[in-house]
Each structure stands twice: as structure tokens, then as C-alpha cells.
Amino acid sequence: MENALRLKELNPDMDVYILYRDMRTYGERELLYEEARRKGVIFIRYRLSDPPVADFDGDKIRLTVTDHVLQRLFHLMSIS
Numbered sequence: 001m002e003n004a005l006r007l008k009e010l011n012p013d014m015d016v017y018i019l020y021r022d023m024r025t026y027g028e029r030e031l032l033y034e035e036a037r038r039k040g041v042i043f044i045r046y047r048l049s050d051p052p053v054a055d056f057d058g059d060k061i062r063l064t065v066t067d068h069v070l071q072r073l074f075h076l077m078s079i080s
Contacts (some may be wrong), residue, residue: 001025001032004041017039017076019065021053045069 018041025033030080032071038044045053052065061078 001029001037001041004036005032005039008036008039008041012039018043018047019063021048021051044074 001018004018007014007016016036018036020043023033023043023045044065044066047068050066050068052063054061054063056062057077063076064073065076066073
């Protein structure tokens with residue numbers, strides 16, 4: 001969370017995604033989670049049986065993950 005918030009601080013327009021299988025926050029960590037959500041950090045939960053897959057698309061890295069809640073496939077692409 002701290003790194004995601006730091007990235008948003010450096011560039012508020014940056015798309016920041018956190019992929020997680022299981023996340024537990026409490027105390028001050030819960031406040032960081034809430035702040036990250038408010039600042040636009042996107043959290044995508046995936047299942048252990050369907051982990052993210054990374055591959056190359058030219059000179060870029062493409063990460064494909066299925067959001068377990070939405071049952072929707074997401075493609076995240078690195079920038080050059």
C-alpha cells in the first residue's frame with residue numbers, strides 16, 4: 001500500500017493496480033488501504049487456481065488476470 005500511495009504521490013494520473021490473492025488489513029494498515037482506494041488505486045483479487053499470467057507483446061509486458069469477484073478478464077500492459 002505504501003508503495004502504491006508513493007507512486008500516486010509522484011504521479012496522481014498513474015494507473016496503479018494491486019493484484020492479490022488474500023489481503024488482510026487492520027489498524028493503521030486499514031487506513032492506508034482506504035487512502036489508496038480514495039486515490040484511485042485499483043485492487044484485483046484472483047484465485048489461486050487462476051493466477052495472473054505474464055507474457056510479452058512486442059517490447060511490452062502484458063499481465064492477464066481474471067478478477068474473481070467480477071468474473072472479468074483484465075489485460076494490464078506495461079509502458080515503454
